[in-house]
Amino acid sequence: MFKNQPKGLIPAALSNMGERFGYYIMNAVLVLFLCSKFGLSEEKSALVYSFFYAGIYILSLVGGVIADKLQNYKGTIIWGLVIMTLGYVVLSIPILATSENTTWLLSLTCAALFFIAFGNGLFKGNLQAIVGQLYDNPKYASQRDAGFQIFYVFINIGGVLAPFIAPLLRGWWLGEHGLAYNAQLPELCHKFLGGETGADVVKGITDIANGMGATITDMSTFCSQYLEVFNTGIHYSFIASVAAMLISLCIFLATKKGLPSPGKKEQAAAVTYSAEEKKAMANEIKQRMYALFAVLAIAIFFWFSF
Structure with missing residues (x-):
């Protein structure tokens, strides 16, 4: 190889x-x-x-x-x-x-x-x-x-x-x-620390914390600690x-x-071309550029749709 x-x-x-x-x-x-x-x-x-x-x-x-x-x-x-x-x-x-x-x-x-x-x-x-x-x-x-x-x-x-x-x-x-x-806990922690203290947010944090074996004594402290460690x-x-x-x-x-x-x-070494040769090369370059832009358009559309 x-x-x-x-x-x-x-x-x-x-x-x-x-x-x-x-x-x-x-x-x-x-x-x-x-x-x-x-x-x-x-x-x-x-x-x-x-x-x-x-x-x-x-x-x-x-x-x-x-x-x-x-x-x-x-x-x-x-x-x-x-x-x-x-x-x-x-x-x-x-x-x-x-x-x-x-x-x-x-x-x-x-x-x-x-x-x-x-x-x-x-x-x-x-x-x-x-x-x-x-x-x-x-x-x-x-x-x-x-x-x-x-x-x-x-x-x-x-x-x-x-x-x-x-x-x-x-x-x-x-x-x-x-x-x-x-993956969900950082978002819930930010919501709670940002003032969203509704029952669904608190329950979501509590359930996830219990699932990982963590004990919550103070919700704000837990959220801050988890975000810092994470x-x-x-x-x-x-x-x-x-x-x-x-x-x-x-x-x-x-x-x-x-x-x-x-x-x-x-x-x-410098190479000279006739007018006809220059025209032919220019047309070839144009065709290649058109093909390149067509491929780029397809690639852009593909990643844009992701």
């Missing part, structure tokens, strides 16, 4: 796998985190997530433009990893959300998500450009398709394993405090993302000398 592949492929794949591992840990709990930490509705949390997810793709274009402008792809990748790490560090700080600090804390969380999206834009596409140039060498040109298959296998490994980490860490931390995971467990998941990013950064720093620099390709 790895035979006749360039030496830089595996380090690049491992670096990308670490980044994807950290991203998918965070991605697995982001909406739940926004709901439980700040008491946002599912609709508002999904809206924040949608803007973040859109930023992942939009800022990838920005990252490519920056790398092309600076002609420093490796430096852009390193800065992308550093900026993403900073974003995860901010998310991992377990600050208790209260009515007094919710506004600025939510703003800080959104800023951290922007850092992650922007860092992802600097990192992802530019690393793939470097991997692509590994196969510009005629010695490896025939292995390009197999190389990218290997590269994406590593990405999928990170994506498959990561979503299991967050629930494990959250469940472990809840268990350490004699509590258990329940959210701290999620913060530990973000610490795992920080660790994954640091590992990815270390791998890339240790192996970057063995990777090519797309900005340093030898300049190709």
